Amino acid sequence: MASSSAVIDQVSARLDAFVARMREETATYGPDASAFVSSAEATLRGGKRLRARFCHAGWASVAGLDEIDVEPAALWDACAALEVFQSAALVHDDLIDNSDTRRGRPSAHRALEAAHVGQGWSGSAVDFGRAAAVLLGDLLVAWSDDLLEAGIAASPHADAVRAEYARMRRDVTIGQFLDIAEESAWSVNVDDGHAERALRVVSLKAARYSVEQPLLIGAAIAGADGAQQTALRAFGHPLGMAFQLRDDVLGVFGDEKVTGKPAGDDLREGKRTLLIAWTRQALAPQGRRIVDELLGDPHLTADQIASLQEIIVESGALTRMEQLITEYAEAGEAALQGAPLDAGALDLLRGLARDATQRTA
Numbered sequence: 001m002a003s004s005s006a007v008i009d010q011v012s013a014r015l016d017a018f019v020a021r022m023r024e025e026t027a028t029y030g031p032d033a034s035a036f037v038s039s040a041e042a043t044l045r046g047g048k049r050l051r052a053r054f055c056h057a058g059w060a061s062v063a064g065l066d067e068i069d070v071e072p073a074a075l076w077d078a079c080a081a082l083e084v085f086q087s088a089a090l091v092h093d094d095l096i097d098n099s100d101t102r103r104g105r106p107s108a109h110r111a112l113e114a115a116h117v118g119q120g121w122s123g124s125a126v127d128f129g130r131a132a133a134v135l136l137g138d139l140l141v142a143w144s145d146d147l148l149e150a151g152i153a154a155s156p157h158a159d160a161v162r163a164e165y166a167r168m169r170r171d172v173t174i175g176q177f178l179d180i181a182e183e184s185a186w187s188v189n190v191d192d193g194h195a196e197r198a199l200r201v202v203s204l205k206a207a208r209y210s211v212e213q214p215l216l217i218g219a220a221i222a223g224a225d226g227a228q229q230t231a232l233r234a235f236g237h238p239l240g241m242a243f244q245l246r247d248d249v250l251g252v253f254g255d256e257k258v259t260g261k262p263a264g265d266d267l268r269e270g271k272r273t274l275l276i277a278w279t280r281q282a283l284a285p286q287g288r289r290i291v292d293e294l295l296g297d298p299h300l301t302a303d304q305i306a307s308l309q310e311i312i313v314e315s316g317a318l319t320r321m322e323q324l325i326t327e328y329a330e331a332g333e334a335a336l337q338g339a340p341l342d343a344g345a346l347d348l349l350r351g352l353a354r355d356a357t358q359r360t361a
Contacts, residue, residue, distance in 0.1 A: 002071060004053055004351070007079065010071075011052045014080040015044050018147055036132070039112060040139055043087040046103045050243075050356060051086055051214045052079035054236070057348045058218030062228055064342025075221050077151025078161065081144045082214050088140035089172060089209075095133045096180055097269045098298065104260035109133035141169075152221070160220040168213040175205025182272040183296065191288075194277035199241075202274065206247070207240030211356065227340050234335035235349065242328035243356040248273040249321055250360070253309060258360045264305035270296025274324075278317035287311065329357045 002010065019041045026033055059075050093099075094107035101107055106114065113129025121128070148165055152158040179201045186194060215236045219228060250259055251266030252275060266273065276295065280288050294300060294308055312318055332353055336346055 002056065007053050007056045008049045010076050011049055011079045011083060014076050014147075015083065018080065018084075018143070019044070022143070035115065036136070036139070039108065039115075039132075039136055040087075040143070042105075042111070043091055043108055043136070043140065044083065047083070047086070048355070049079075049083060050352070051082040051210060053352055053355075054211055054214040055079045055082055055218035057345060057352055058215035058224075058232060059222045060218075060348060061215075061232065061341040061345035062219045062222035062224045064345050065340075066222075068222070072155075072221065074151040074155045074161075075218060077147050078165075078217055078221060081147035081151070081165075082217070084140055084147060085144040085169070085209075088137045088144060089176070091133055091137040091140065093176070095130060095137070096176070097265075097271075099261065099265065099269070101261050108136055112136070155221060157220050157223050160224075161217055164213055164216050164220055168209045168217075171204045171213075172206075172209040175201055175203070175208075179205050179271075183270050186272050191280060194272065194280065195274055198272060198274040198277045202241055202244045202248075203237070206244035207237055210243050211240035212236030225340075231335060231339035231341060235332045235339070238328040238335070239332035239353050239356060242325045242332070245274065245321055245325050245328070246357055246359060248275050249318070249325075252312065253318070255360065264300065264309065267295060267305060267308050268298050268300050275312060275317050275321055278320050279312045279315045282315035282317060283311070325357060329353060 019037070022040075023034070023037055026037055055078055056071070056075065059071065063069070090102060091108040094102055095109045099107050100110055105111075109129040109132070111129075112132040113125045116123075116125040116128045148161070152161050155161065178197075182197055182201060186197075189197065212233055213236075215232045216224070216229060219232055224232070248266065248271070251261075251271065251273070252264060254261070254263065256263045262268075272295075276291070280291060283291065291308065291311060294304055297304075300308075333350070336349060339346075341349075
């Protein structure tokens with residue numbers, strides 16, 4: 001069974017080979033197309049490869065019971081496809097959020113905007129960067145499908161893998177819409193309903209596609225039965241919730257040098273997260289008005305960010321978030337007790353759980 005570092009190496013090699021093939025197949029499309037392919041390749045660099053690692057762990061948790069320890073090519077292609085799909089989601093997410101950076105580098109639409117300027121092209125560089133990023137995300141979604149389909153073509157479990165992958169794409173897209181809808185719809189919904197709506201976004205946009213569905217896709221490649229799928233869902237969904245809630249905390253309190261994004265970025269973007277919902281619940285009307293006036297201002301100063309952070313902490317919302325993250329992580333751990341999964345893979349799953357919830361980036 002491959003270690004986490006071996007999984008990362010295998011997936012990176014798979015991605016390199018795939019991009020090389022894409023370069024070859026589009027070589028006659030001209031220099032602009034070549035630069036576009038390079039932009040797509042750039043989005044695949046870096047990251048923790050957590051989705052690929054969860055996919056591999058899902059496979060191992062089932063295959064290990066049959067004493068199968070040689071990973072099939074279909075598994076590595078599925079792992080790589082998940083990483084490409086994540087890149088597509090991040091490109092579109094950064095565009096929607098007007099984020100300038102990703103992993104310490106310019107976000108895709110900003111990089112494409114800079115390329116427009118560097119080439120001395122006419123027209124609006126900003127408009128070009130945004131339009132090109134939409135297409136870049138679409139290209140990456142197509143690439144993820146190409147990788148997956150090529151990998152599972154000969155698999156006896158292709159239909160099960162395909163169905164779970166389709167469910168993942170649907171859920172994350174609807175979840176992304178609900179996320180941006182909440183930034184506008186919060187003002188016409190009762191305050192007591194904001195937390196529930198925020199948790200629905202977490203489930204659809206992040207928890208399922210970050211942890212639960214990669215686990216199930218890997219397990220499907222190994223031929224998981226109903227009981228094994230149920231156990232992995234019971235583990236993966238709460239862990240995915242904890243993963244995204246940790247991300248929401250980092251979006252407000254994270255260290256820019258570690259996260260690669262400006263401190264308090266979620267506050268400037270106006271994210272209506274559970275952290276914000278709980279903060280507002282604890283405040284008097286005047287305090288809520290202050291939060292609502294500041295949240296979503298892209299020009300928030302460092303002092304204003306610090307003020308909002310202090311309000312969140314003093315409201316008790318951060319403490320509640322940390323408690324909920326712990327509860328979700330514990331629920332995931334409890335789901336592994338007595339699960340019909342390979343004992344050796346359970347240690348792998350627990351290690352990934354720690355990586356997903358106890359992180360600073």
